[in-house]
Amino acid sequence: MILVAGSANLDFITRVSHLPRPGETVLGPAFTTAPGGKGANQAVACGRSGHPTRFFGALGDDPYAAPLRESLRASGVQDTSLTLDAPTGAAFITVADSGENVIAVASGANALLTPQRGPDFTDVTHLILQLELPLATVQAYARSARERGVTVVLNAAPAPQEPLPADLLANVNVLVVNEGELTGLVGPGERMEQLRAAQALGPGTVIVTLGGAGSVAVSGDQRIEVAAHPVTVRDTTGAGDTFVGVLTGGLGAGQSLERAMRRAALAASLACTRDGAQPSMPTRHELDRALAQAGRVD
Template structure:
């Protein structure tokens, strides 16, 4: 696929989770039966869906978010933050008698994180509402999903996107089993090493293994991306495949939400009509930028930030 010429970028609809992150700094994550002291606690907007929406909006995407929050202070905070970032939140439903989703994120001295998610209102999203929203989307738009929501929602959204001619981008995180006919529509399916390993039922523990895994997964999906953290990402589609090496960050501060930064940037670039290789390159740059800053949404780049570090230039 080549970049759109003389056309505006396609809109991006992100369907997924919105959480409040409770971030704690620890020397190391606790082992079973162990208690550790945290160096601090910070509350911030998160959730894989909201994260990806914000990451895409910061890079100039026309982004709408579809999800649910509770009728509480946390939900009100999430809605304020989405609107402040330029994300259309008209299709975020406020659910009474439900708590807003939350995540407890422990970040160790190396910047690596361990996360526990309590879905809360995120699981109140219904198939009927999601199908209605996706049917309103433009045929060339992108529908972006993750797996912190009920798997039935993913199935409905992907199938409906396929019916109207929209492009379904699925970040299968955390990993859940989905029917093969749902995966077949994904363009791309985005997974990390552990999620790819679960799909393939074989270890994906090196760049070479990821390349071979991407080739195998490509037979079941329209295109695939396997992210490899500090090693970058590999991709495969109908035109071939390749590897994008990640630049070395000056310092790894916090890896929380870096994968979501990748997906948001990837979606923006695809919405402009870029080839998958180009979109993956921008995604790797966005993910690398994110790990040099604390938190999830607070760490995401603006377009000028990525241009400054040599990433592909975003079109208007």
Template structure:
């Protein structure tokens, strides 16, 4: 059993503030730090720390930031298939306020060069049991990776974030869609306009055979096989929500990878989402994206105490 993540890698520049500035306003930071980040990088580390064998297909520059990111991947036990390109490694400017909310601006940098998968990269995708994708790399690459996975019988999981219009030929290749409630409503258009849980589950049902909708601290919805299950959230003291959704996605996929052929059944998805929800709850109690991601032992201990 194994997972491959095709996606982005960034160095996060994080400023902590009392409140997010309004347009035209300057505020003074109470602290600053840099952390490994990027949706693909966050998710692949979350997969690894949840105990799954995982590979990462990505692009980075040849700068100091790439050295930092590669060291983190090696420490996590990730098999890195990283292109080194003539562009700066991606960066993200993140502002985190006193209530742990954030605003993020991403400069893709080298991530934009991850186009036209090589034969070796396609082999990595085809050899995996599960493929996890996001939308911080060119959409054409996401589509190519999904097609390669489908031809090989690999399960395709798409975290449709940052949100953008998705072509139907990509959605046709997705086995499991993972989105937050705002992304779900935007993808679904008018079907997602209503605010109820029932309306939200009906909004995502036509988009993929199965879906998980994260609801922040309120938990998640699992939609599969014509049924919907609502999962409760965990009450924690949040410090920084950056990367919480990525932690959820990586932990979810790692848990599904352990469940074999039954992984897209409702009960398997519910169990995996419960594991992922615990991982994300731990992550928001710590600063940064990758540094906050818990290990499998930490998740098991958290669930045992709950």
């Protein structure tokens, strides 16, 4: 069982010709809503790719919570979220015609998840965490997981404003970051030097995602490079979460790191061809079909 503990937000999305500069107003034709939040996104990606998945988060007692719970259920995810006396989290996403986006998040109920309000680790082999919950809560969940022999996967996003605590990184088995997050963690430098520096902080495996350039990992003494799949980009929202969810599902199923990364890269590429975060995430059937079309059986 893969457990994802993290945020759940309702996304408010508008498309524009270009991302606004500071002080600029850009008009778009309309807005749509869709279920989101990094935690819920990663749970949906994992569930849709065919892996047993449980989600633990916090939602408000309001109409915004219903579509989030329904998306989890429809994706085969066991929803164990709490209902708290606070608004459901919301994310305001502006997507340019290029597919790039900017996002502002109102945390709402997510901010009320405390270390004392912890998830059920029964039958869990892997825990996925991100940084949209309070940092003390993320630390506590990672510590509890490691004490139970659970493999901890940390997606260190959004990029923290302050250095991550040493005791958090010491409890992480697999760290997933993008280029900016990696530089924020260990400083600028040559990529392999950065990856080894991040590995020295505690995680045995460190993966950096590079957008259209694919991803690179170090695991022990091993180095793995995986190319991205060429697609026509429609919307990059949720691509990173798709990668993390499918990656961890693969690891939980006993796949090698390289194989799990290849499937995750393909899933993330497919997600970029459709609008939204959770609505864009591929199913296991879609992944298998895309791999077959690419001439590989994986």
